[in-house]
Amino acid sequence: MFQNKQQQMYQCMTVFVVFTAVCVAGCSLKKNEILELRLPLRLFAEENKGLCAERDFKVVHGGFTDGPVRCLRHIPGTRCLVTNDGLSAELQLWGLGGDDSNVIRRTGSIEGSRSVLECGSRIAVRDSSRPQVLHGAQSSGVQLTELSSGQMLYKLDTDAADPLSSLQFVSDSVFLASCCNGNIYVADTRTSAAPQLYPPPACSGESVFWWTDASSGPDLSGCKVIRLSSSGQAMVSDLRSLEGAVSQAHLDIQACHHGLDVVRVSWAPVLDNCIALSGKFITVHIYDTSVWTTELQEAQLLFEHRGHVVSLQSEDAVPVFITSHVWHPDRPRTLLSAASDGSVHVWDWVDQSGTR
Numbered sequence: 001m002f003q004n005k006q007q008q009m010y011q012c013m014t015v016f017v018v019f020t021a022v023c024v025a026g027c028s029l030k031k032n033e034i035l036e037l038r039l040p041l042r043l044f045a046e047e048n049k050g051l052c053a054e055r056d057f058k059v060v061h062g063g064f065t066d067g068p069v070r071c072l073r074h075i076p077g078t079r080c081l082v083t084n085d086g087l088s089a090e091l092q093l094w095g096l097g098g099d100d101s102n103v104i105r106r107t108g109s110i111e112g113s114r115s116v117l118e119c120g121s122r123i124a125v126r127d128s129s130r131p132q133v134l135h136g137a138q139s140s141g142v143q144l145t146e147l148s149s150g151q152m153l154y155k156l157d158t159d160a161a162d163p164l165s166s167l168q169f170v171s172d173s174v175f176l177a178s179c180c181n182g183n184i185y186v187a188d189t190r191t192s193a194a195p196q197l198y199p200p201p202a203c204s205g206e207s208v209f210w211w212t213d214a215s216s217g218p219d220l221s222g223c224k225v226i227r228l229s230s231s232g233q234a235m236v237s238d239l240r241s242l243e244g245a246v247s248q249a250h251l252d253i254q255a256c257h258h259g260l261d262v263v264r265v266s267w268a269p270v271l272d273n274c275i276a277l278s279g280k281f282i283t284v285h286i287y288d289t290s291v292w293t294t295e296l297q298e299a300q301l302l303f304e305h306r307g308h309v310v311s312l313q314s315e316d317a318v319p320v321f322i323t324s325h326v327w328h329p330d331r332p333r334t335l336l337s338a339a340s341d342g343s344v345h346v347w348d349w350v351d352q353s354g355t356r
Helices: none
Strands: 002-005 010-015 021-026 032-038 058-065 071-074 080-084 091-095 105-110 122-125 132-136 143-146 152-155 164-169 174-179 184-188 196-198 210-214 224-229 233-238 247-250 264-267 274-278 284-288 303-305 322-327 334-339 343-348
Touching (some): 021 343, 174 210, 210 264
Antiparallel strands (some): 080 091, 122 132, 184 196, 274 284, 284 303, 322 334
16 A cells, blocks of 8 residues: 545546556645646566555646636546536636646636536546547536537437436447436437436435446446445446346445535446445445345445555544545556545555455
């Protein structure tokens, strides 16, 4: 485990496509840092890791933003970031600098839907010769915008104004617009046809919010979708049949006041069937969904990262919790996590169950 310690709460993280850097940004209501951090060199040492003393992140580029950053994405193939403050539908564009400058500067903005919700806009990006960003605060306001011209290339065809929990591309043209009420819209940017709407499967217990993530893969046939309710019920569905659940389990998300940005669930990008879960608690949980069945049961933890508990340095008795986590896109068992006390960790986990 490696860590970086700052005095600011980091809400957002994204790992660059070069796999060696991470960007973090603060989410307090006042002025915040936005940083590009180089991952510790020891993480990439193939042999004699003990001889590599460098265990800390290194600040490569940095800057400041006048407001919070609630959502942050890197534009593939560029040195650009796009962010949202969680207070409006406007997106902020940032240049990460280069060899001649170590400053991250704001370079522009993109207008979103005029409807402003407390959750702000969700953002999704894809690899394209013409950089584009998919964004929206609610289902009726989702649009695809070209960065260079600001032109709207696509708009989700729906009258429903459901607040969004996430936006995610599952192929070059197909994306999911997941709503906090559990509805999922599946849309294709190549066509003007109305999107397909899939309500959530039946859920035991009262659910106020739903969080969603889709697994990555070479084609849509292997894509799986997980929906997690605020009552703790997790359901895995095949993307081609989102009406029902192929497996389910009850997860320990620890009773607390849940909001759209409190809980995060994510599929491992290069490790089949594994998900990571974090929320308003101080550990990150890893689960193996391959052992789940169609019958609802308590999920067994595969691994629990308690590094933030060990490094906890809160002096004012303010509860500390995980604000964000992300899987490394290339290393199967490597994750990064940030906590409200300003700590950022990169860590590997080991499956000790003996079932793999």
